Amino acid sequence: EAGVAQSPRYKIIEKRQSVAFWCNPISGHATLYWYQQILGQGPKLLIQFQNNGVVDDSQLPKDRFSAERLKGVDSTLKIQPAKLEDSAVYLCASSLMAATNTGELFFGEGSRLTVL
Amino acid sequence: AQSVTQLDSQVPVFEEAPVELRCNYSSSVSVYLFWYVQYPNQGLQLLLKYLSGSTLVKGINGFEAEFNKSQTSFHLRKPSVHISDTAEYFCAVITTSGTYKYIFGTGTRLKVLA
Numbered sequence: 001e002a003g004v005a006q007s008p009r010y011k012i013i014e015k016r017q018s019v020a021f022w023c024n025p026i027s028g029h030a031t032l033y034w035y036q037q038i039l040g041q042g043p044k045l046l047i048q049f050q051n052n053g054v055v056d057d058s059q060l061p062k063d064r065f066s067a068e069r070l071k072g073v074d075s076t077l078k079i080q081p082a083k084l085e086d087s088a089v090y091l092c093a094s095s096l097m098a099a100t101n102t103g104e105l106f107f108g109e110g111s112r113l114t115v116l
Numbered sequence: 117a118q119s120v121t122q123l124d125s126q127v128p129v130f131e132e133a134p135v136e137l138r139c140n141y142s143s144s145v146s147v148y149l150f151w152y153v154q155y156p157n158q159g160l161q162l163l164l165k166y167l168s169g170s171t172l173v174k175g176i177n178g179f180e181a182e183f184n185k186s187q188t189s190f191h192l193r194k195p196s197v198h199i200s201d202t203a204e205y206f207c208a209v210i211t212t213s214g215t216y217k218y219i220f221g222t223g224t225r226l227k228v229l230a
Contacts, residue, residue: 004159033218042122042206042220043160056217091159103148103167103210105218107159 002026006092006108014116018080021111025073025094031055033105034067034077035091043091049075082115089113118143118209122221129197130229137192137224139207147209149190151181154204154223163205166190177201202228 005024013019025032031050035043046065048056051072060067064083069075079086089112093105123138141147148167152160164175171183181192190207207221 035220040125040223042222044220045218048217093159103150103218104162104165105152105160107161109157109159 004092004094004106004108006111008111009109010112012114012116013082015084016081018078019082019113021077021090021092023075023077023092023108025075025092026106029094029096029106030072031095032069032075033093033095034075035093037089037091037110039088046077079113082113084115087113087115118147118211118217118219120207120209120219120221122207122224124224125222126225126227128227128229131199132196134195135193135197135226137205137226139190139192139221141188141190141207141209143209143211146212148212149181149183150208150210151175151179151190151192152206152208152220154206156203160206163192197226197228199228199230201226
């Protein structure tokens with residue numbers, strides 16, 4: 001079974017530029033999450049999708065961050081314009097979330113963003 | 117609202133010694149509890165989970181954790197660590213209903229010394 005795929009693995013941009021990250025979850029997983037992990041901290045939820053609908057985006061800085069999950073499968077997270085404090089690893093995770101849900105998240109390897 | 121506290125940001129321990137990584141949580145509703153491990157430059161992977169039943173749960177790589185409802189704790193233990201256990205460990209909780217909101221702790225960096 002293929003895992004959660006993310007790209008790119010690494011990205012370096014100047015502040016005020018834009019960047020986009022892509023995630024392909026495990027096949028059949030209805031729930032998809034984007035987390036931001038700043039060095040030395042735990043993952044912080046940015047947005048949670050259930051199929052192609054947004055369940056929780058309360059911590060997404062909507063003035064600069066946007067995310068979409070077209071057709072309830074792949075997802076894209078965009079930052080525009082980027083700030084220095086956006087330097088972090090962006091983790092995508094997916095979960096079954098069926099009636100017999102065990103709650104386990106399956107993570108991709110992450111996309112490391114450096115903003116100069 | 118739920119919260120997770122990992123009391124130690126770093127834990128150094130010698131190889132073959134026992135280790136305990138502490139985790140306390142706060143929640144007004146029932147939760148499931150998890151420990152995840154993150155090796156350098158990788159995503160998180162599940163170590164073990166508590167859903168219900170026996171309060172002592174065993175996971176991969178010889179780790180185990182004990183759920184203590186009265187103390188709202190879920191400490192992770194291993195009787196004998198290896199160099200390869202050096203990694204970041206995250207405790208997490210998820211509500212058992214509603215939006216299944218996952219909350220992670222700030223992590224504990226386990227450093228196993230030769």
